[in-house]
Amino acid sequence: MHDRRSFLKQASLLVAGTQAGLLLPFDPVTTRRAAWFQTNNGASASASVAETAYGKVRGTSVEHIKIFKGIPYGGPTDGKNRFMPPTKPSPWTGVRDALAYGPSAPQTNPGARPAQASTSGQGLGKESEDCLVLNVFTPGVAADRKRPVMVWLHGGGFATGSGSSPLYDGTNLARRGDIVVVSINHRLNAFGYTYLGDVAGGDFALSGCAGMLDIVAALEWVRDNIAGFGGDPNMVTIFGESGGGRKVATLMAMPGAAGLFHRAVIESGAILRLPAREDATKETEMLMAEVGLKPDHARELQSIPVEQLLRGYYAAAGRFKSSIPGTLPHSPTIDGKAVPGHPFDPKAPSVSADIPLLIGYNRTEETLFHRGNEILDLDEAGLMQRVKAVIGGEPDRVIEVYRKAHPEASPWDLYMLIGTDHPRGTYTRELARRKADLGRAPAYLYRFDWETPVAPHLKTPHAIEIPFVFDNISKSKASTGDAPETHALAARVSAAWVAFAKTGNPNTPQLPQWPAYSAASRDTMVFNHVSRVVKDPDREQRLIMEQVLKLT
Numbered sequence: 001m002h003d004r005r006s007f008l009k010q011a012s013l014l015v016a017g018t019q020a021g022l023l024l025p026f027d028p029v030t031t032r033r034a035a036w037f038q039t040n041n042g043a044s045a046s047a048s049v050a051e052t053a054y055g056k057v058r059g060t061s062v063e064h065i066k067i068f069k070g071i072p073y074g075g076p077t078d079g080k081n082r083f084m085p086p087t088k089p090s091p092w093t094g095v096r097d098a099l100a101y102g103p104s105a106p107q108t109n110p111g112a113r114p115a116q117a118s119t120s121g122q123g124l125g126k127e128s129e130d131c132l133v134l135n136v137f138t139p140g141v142a143a144d145r146k147r148p149v150m151v152w153l154h155g156g157g158f159a160t161g162s163g164s165s166p167l168y169d170g171t172n173l174a175r176r177g178d179i180v181v182v183s184i185n186h187r188l189n190a191f192g193y194t195y196l197g198d199v200a201g202g203d204f205a206l207s208g209c210a211g212m213l214d215i216v217a218a219l220e221w222v223r224d225n226i227a228g229f230g231g232d233p234n235m236v237t238i239f240g241e242s243g244g245g246r247k248v249a250t251l252m253a254m255p256g257a258a259g260l261f262h263r264a265v266i267e268s269g270a271i272l273r274l275p276a277r278e279d280a281t282k283e284t285e286m287l288m289a290e291v292g293l294k295p296d297h298a299r300e301l302q303s304i305p306v307e308q309l310l311r312g313y314y315a316a317a318g319r320f321k322s323s324i325p326g327t328l329p330h331s332p333t334i335d336g337k338a339v340p341g342h343p344f345d346p347k348a349p350s351v352s353a354d355i356p357l358l359i360g361y362n363r364t365e366e367t368l369f370h371r372g373n374e375i376l377d378l379d380e381a382g383l384m385q386r387v388k389a390v391i392g393g394e395p396d397r398v399i400e401v402y403r404k405a406h407p408e409a410s411p412w413d414l415y416m417l418i419g420t421d422h423p424r425g426t427y428t429r430e431l432a433r434r435k436a437d438l439g440r441a442p443a444y445l446y447r448f449d450w451e452t453p454v455a456p457h458l459k460t461p462h463a464i465e466i467p468f469v470f471d472n473i474s475k476s477k478a479s480t481g482d483a484p485e486t487h488a489l490a491a492r493v494s495a496a497w498v499a500f501a502k503t504g505n506p507n508t509p510q511l512p513q514w515p516a517y518s519a520a521s522r523d524t525m526v527f528n529h530v531s532r533v534v535k536d537p538d539r540e541q542r543l544i545m546e547q548v549l550k551l552t
Contacts, residue, residue: 050141052225055092059136060099065171066138068229069164070102073221074132074214077187082302083196083207086132086217101125101164102133105188107156110311125164129191129306134218135163137170137181138229146232148501151222151261152183153240153247155269155463157328158211159189159317161243167463172471176491177498180231182222186214190287190313193330195280199288200298208280208333212250219260237263237501239358241466243328245269249431250332252352253343263504264352265497266359267469268462270427272345272434273324280333286316325423325549344431353440356504358497360446360465360525361428366419368461376412376457383411390422391548401544416459417541426545432517442516444506446525447537450489453481465527468493485529493527 048059048066059068075087103126139147152168154161163183170181186192192211196204206213223233238261240248245266251257252264275283285295290312293300301309317329332339343349378386387395402414409417428445435443448465452458467476471494473487480486492510500506506525507514512533515523522536536542546552 048141049095050136051228052221053091054089056095057098058095062171063175064139065174066136066141066229067171068098068136068138069100070133071098071136072102072132073134073184073218076130077132077191077210077214078129080302082129082191083194083204083210085206085210085213089132101135101162102185103128103131104162104164104185105129105131106191106306106310107160107188108310109314110307111314125162129187131185131187132214132217134182134184134221135170136226136229137174138231139174139178139180140230141228142230143227145230146227146235147230148177148179148235148237148498149222149226149231149233150177150179150181150237150239150497150501151219152181153215153238153244154183154185155240155242155244156188157243158193158246158331159243159328161188166475167466167472168470169472169475170470173469173494173498176471176494177501179498179501180226180229182218182226184215184218186218187211189317189330190309193332194284194287194301195277195333195335196284196298196301197335198277198281199284199295200301204298205335206338208277208335209338212247212254212332213256213338215247215251216254216257216260219257223260234262235502236261237265239265239267239469239497240269241267241463241469242269245359246271246331249343250274250339252355252357253341253349254339255351256338258351262355263501264355264357265500266357266428266431267465268361268365268424268428270359270361270424270431271326271343272427272431273327273342274331274334274339275322275324275327276334277336279322283316283320283330286319287312290315326427344434348431348434348438350438353438356441356500357432357435357443358446358500358506359428359432359435359443360448361420361425362448362460362462362464364416364420364459365424365462366416367458368463370416370419375415376410378411378415380411383415386415387418390419393548398544398548401540405538405541421538421541421545423545423549426542426549426551429522429542430546430551433519433522436516436518441504444500444514444525445517445523446527449526449528450486452479453483454479465493468527469497470494489527489529492531 048061050057057068057071059066072089075089106127106129154163163185168183174181187210193208195208222236226233238248246269248264248266249271291304291308320329384395387399402418432443432445449460451460452464467473467480468490471490473480473490495508496506499508511531514525524534524537526532526534
């Protein structure tokens, strides 16, 4: 009971930052998820040294895992480098300390009240425009060992978050799988995704994807340096949740990322489309108006203070409207260069056709974003009103299909299931189908059904699978509890992710046989205390939502 009160108290403090009716300009889980987790970093540590192309770094050794934090993989990104592709880091002499996390990208809203803007407990630490740093967790630094490498891309849409969050501590995953785990920071929001190519000239042609180019630079660093940390540059998996999953999907469509990774995992972050240049330019014009710049003065965005640019971003993002369901402000731009076309529309990208994919979502993702207790008493009229706000048109037939499949469900339960499928769950299944339809490397689909005992009405919320993937239940008791069977499920889930990183196939002896996804059978691994494979689960709901989202 104490854990549950602590969980709800911490979560409610973070949720209080959301004003009623405001369209959030980012994935709000970033400002909420930190309250779920408890981190214990009290283990004894000793020094460890590794060598990079730019100089030696000194990390720590914790419970037989070598940990290096805040290693630069790119150069400064302020001043004339703002909105530009990343540069290489400057070499150093001697041994550089890599003992503390480096800066996170600027993201705190200057216009928010102090309690809302606080990043305390989120692992963000210092925020700086110069944020191109990464962290490495490895069982050993001997270059003669070639372990699989898993590169984690953090959540928070394309606007917030940090690879430095305690959520993403890679110690246990590295130990369990005998693998190397890497997490990164990169440019976000206005700094990473302001498209200026059509208002400031060809010098800024890649500005709408600067944050994605940072990730490519980090993967190039992995290719060139990870052997010195005991990793295999020819066996790299990119994996991410929410916004991190969106980044994975985008990378799969980027020619510049080809050859830098060999497997891909998308957790609760499926996207099919990204903003076109015309829409991105409209967003830029909104941003310029907010900071007081005329259309022909776009280059001055490079020199305005960080706080002013952030303030303008949040003001403009709050007014952003997109015709693409699930699209966030300042997402990567379809610029014809860095990102030539939509990632998975009208079909999966051929550039990553030979990359195996693991993809899935949580059964009631939307419960994370609706914490007010009053919604638990939602009545039929309220359900109709809320579903119409989500899907538009006539919600009656959608509600009817979901109610027939779940006759015992309350209006609140139905709303959460519908909200989860529109569009997150539906995009997940559709992306997997389009990937499978290429007939090259396989796609494996999962749905995470385990329900948190700490706050039962949240059931299986967005981000709840992260401590299972990282095998960090002991550090996440505020969200998961600490039951032995929960640890056992985490062992099975993390083992599946490790198996996928090693072989491109997530099957392990601890799980039922997990077939690759296809349009014919739609085999889906349903994770729970007793996991099972189901063919085309929720078929009728899938079909109606595909119609609503115009995928058929």
